[in-house]
Amino acid sequence: MGASASSHMNQTFWFIRQVSNDMFEGQLINNRHLPAGEVETIPLEILIHNYVPEIAYYVGLVLPAMKEQGLSDGTDLDEHNLTSLFGLGLIYATRNQMKLAQSVISEIVEVQGDFAGRGQFLFNEFGIALRKNGLVPEAVECFRRASEFVHDDENLYYNLARACYENDDWHGCIENLVQSHRLNPRLEVTRNLLEVVVGLEENEYRLSQYGKPPVPPDVASRAREVLASDTVKLPLDEGPVMRIEPGRARSGGPPVGTVHVKRHGSDE
Numbered sequence: 001m002g003a004s005a006s007s008h009m010n011q012t013f014w015f016i017r018q019v020s021n022d023m024f025e026g027q028l029i030n031n032r033h034l035p036a037g038e039v040e041t042i043p044l045e046i047l048i049h050n051y052v053p054e055i056a057y058y059v060g061l062v063l064p065a066m067k068e069q070g071l072s073d074g075t076d077l078d079e080h081n082l083t084s085l086f087g088l089g090l091i092y093a094t095r096n097q098m099k100l101a102q103s104v105i106s107e108i109v110e111v112q113g114d115f116a117g118r119g120q121f122l123f124n125e126f127g128i129a130l131r132k133n134g135l136v137p138e139a140v141e142c143f144r145r146a147s148e149f150v151h152d153d154e155n156l157y158y159n160l161a162r163a164c165y166e167n168d169d170w171h172g173c174i175e176n177l178v179q180s181h182r183l184n185p186r187l188e189v190t191r192n193l194l195e196v197v198v199g200l201e202e203n204e205y206r207l208s209q210y211g212k213p214p215v216p217p218d219v220a221s222r223a224r225e226v227l228a229s230d231t232v233k234l235p236l237d238e239g240p241v242m243r244i245e246p247g248r249a250r251s252g253g254p255p256v257g258t259v260h261v262k263r264h265g266s267d268e
Contacts, residue, residue: 013054015062016042018084026051033065048092052100053085055107079115079122082108086126093133105130105138109145120149124156131163139163140172154183155251158190165193168212170219173197181226189251197223 014026015035022044027035042051059077066072077085089104108126115122123146130139143160150156157180164172174197180190200206201220207213 013057013062014051016047016051029062033061034069034071035062035066048088048095053088053104053107055085055104055111059111077111077113079118082111082115082122086129090129090133093130093135098135101135102138105135105142109138109141120146120153120156122146123149124159127159127163131166136163136167140167140169152183154180154187154190157183158187158193158251161190161193165196170197170213170216174219174222178222178226181229185229191227194223194227198227 013029015029017025019025024042024044024047026040026042028037030036055077063072063077085104085108089101089108092098092101092104105126109123113119123142127139127142127146130136130142140160140163143156143163146156147160157176161173161176161180164170164176173193177190177194177197180187181194184190197215198220200210200212201215201217207215
C-alpha cells in the first residue's frame with residue numbers, strides 16, 4: 001500500500017508491504033511513483049505512529065506506474081490490500097484515533113473493483129466489525145457498498161437496517177427491513193427489529209431506555225403493515241431460517257432487543 005511519512009515540513013511517500021502480523025517493509029517512492037532504494041523494516045507500532053495511508057495516491061499513481069513497469073498485475077486494490085487497510089483502520093479506532101480511522105474507512109468505501117467476486121462479503125464483514133467498534137455511520141456506508149454487489153441477500157439488508165437503527169435513522173432502518181422481509185419473511189432477526197420499531201412507537205420509557213428518538217408515525221405504520229403481511233413474493237430455501245447459507249452475507253449479531261407489543265387498537 002502507499003503511505004506518507006512527515007518530518008517537520010517534508011513529506012515523503014513510501015511503498016509498504018506487510019511481511020508478518022506486526023512487521024512491515026518499506027521503500028521510498030521516487031518521482032516516477034515507483035518504489036526504489038533500500039528496503040527498511042518497519043514495526044507495526046512505528047507504522048501506526050509515523051505513517052498515514054495514502055490510498056488515492058497509491059491507486060491513482062503508484063499502481064499504474066508499477067503495472068507499466070511490469071511490477072503489478074492490475075491497477076486496483078486487491079482483497080489482501082483492502083483487508084490490510086481495513087485492519088489498520090480498526091487499529092486506529094481501538095486507539096481512539098477516530099479521525100484517522102474514519103479517513104481510512106471513507107477511502108476504502110470509495111475503492112472500485114469487483115474483488116474477485118467477493119465484494120459483498122468483504123464490505124459486509126467490514127460493516128459488522130465497524131458497528132461492533134462503535135463506528136456506526138461508517139458501518140452504514142460499508143453495508144451500502146456491499147449492497148452494490150448483490151440485491152437478493154436478506155441478511156445484508158438486515159445488517160444495514162440494524163446499522164441504520166443504531167444510527168437513529170428510522171427511515172433508512174424501515175426501508176431495509178422491508179427489503180429483508182420481502183426476500184425472506186421468516187428471517188427472525190428482521191421480524192424482531194420490526195417488532196422493536198412498533199413497540200417503541202409513542203413509548204417514552206422504552207425510547208429513553210434504548211436512547212432512541214421518537215419513531216415517526218409513517219415508519220411505525222409501515223413496520224406494522226409488514227408484520228401483518230404473510231405474503232411470500234419470492235421462492236426461498238426451505239432450510240432453517242437461522243442457518244446462513246454458504247455464499248450469503250451473515251447477520252451481524254444477536255437480535256437488537258425485545259419489546260412487548262400489543263395488537264394495534266387492543267388493550268390486551
